[in-house]
Amino acid sequence: MQFVFVGLGFMAFMAATMLAIDVGLLMTARTQAQTSADAGALAGATALVFNSFTDHSASGPAVTSAMNTARANLVVGQTPSVTPDDVTFPLNPTSGQFDQVQVTVYRTQGRTNPVATLIAGYFGNPSANIAATATAMAAPASGADCVLPFTIPDKWIEQQCAVETCPWAPTDSFNMFATQGNHANAGAPLPNPDVYVPPNPQGGATGYTKSDVGTLLTLKPSSQNEVSPSFYNAWDIGDITGANAYGNNISGCNPQYTSIGNDMLPETGNMVGPTNQSTKLLIDQDPNARWDASCNNGVGCVVGSDAKYGGKSPRIRVVPLYDPVLYAQDQHSGKSWPTLKIVNYLGFFIESVDNGGTVTGRIVPILGSFKSGVPTPIGGFASAIVLVQ
Secondary structure (H helix, E strand, C coil): CHHHHHHHHHHHHHHHHHHHHHHHHHHHHHHHHHHHHHHHHHHHHHHHHHCCCCCCCCCCHHHHHHHHHHHHCCECCECCECCHHHEECCCECCCCECCEEEEEEEECHHHCCCEECCCHHHHCCCEECEEEEEEEEEEECCEECCECCEEEECCCECCCCCCCCCCCCCCCCCCCECCCCCCCCCCCECCCCCECCCCCCCCCCCCCCHHHCCCEEEEEECCCCCCCCCEEEEEEHHHCCCHHHHHHHHHCCCCCCEECCCECEECCCCCHHHHHHHHHHHHHHCCCCEEECCCCCCCCEEECCCHHHCCCCCCEEEEEEECHHHHHHHHHHCCCCCCCEEEEEEEEEEEEECCCCCEEEEEECCECECCCCCCCCCCCCCEEEEECC
16 A cells, blocks of 8 residues: 555656646746747837938838748747737837837747647647737937047038028038127027937937938038037047047047037047047957948948958948037037037948048948936937836
């Protein structure tokens, strides 16, 4: 009789052990499914930024990137089921845009790929359904690091059509007063001044957008007499002055974090030489990278970068953009060094530089960072990829 009880006890122990294995297996499957969904959502949001923000089609880059990445993350040794219908683009109520990517992955009976159980099958459950959902967002970035030590004004609505290009062009100037430059109280306000609205939680910003990707910018050293995307102002990252620090911040990456709203200390020295020399050093790091206007469905992209950079050329940098209104007001008041306040960021692929310090490049997508609790700068150019669910 003792042996009977021992045998029954042993069987009960084995059953409990096998059930525990089933529970552990299903928990692992659930974790792996969530990892698959998270990875897919992040890949889809990244494709919104770098490929196409508006293409939500089944064959578009956001959907295909989300599906391929999710499928690459196995769930208990098998590829999860993810179809184009499982990738959606919910409306973001904060930004008012379809800047979110939601991905659902399945290992279920309905998709003919459930997770097989071990002992539960003896109790009528030979398999279990596993699914997971994740949502990632291409959020407007509120800050960035590795920025260049020169800055240009953010984009505005050009109103001076009689003397400049309408709509806005990179060669236009931002004008609020009849006379620009360092002339105290000179020139009355224009009756129809140019209009600038920075990124803000209420929306309506006038700055750079994804539609500007590929635009050619030729940036010359500023004389401070004109507020134009064609002229850059040197500034000192971390308030560290001097040609060496300035040059190093071009040829290398300064990790100091900058935020929208920060003031940039103007560099008062002549930075033409350091700009020329350090930009050439930067270009030499990845000399075969070039702009290809035909790729990415005609939007254009950077190709030919050295494989060691993982597809992202070091020549793609962040340009901080300053508030043109504050700058123009300070010019008008005769302030010696107009205020340079960060209001936005721009991605910039550096193509060339000449001996006069003129830097030529293309507007490209760029990633920044997003901090919880900071007001969302709706209308900003840079994006931060974050999981929201």
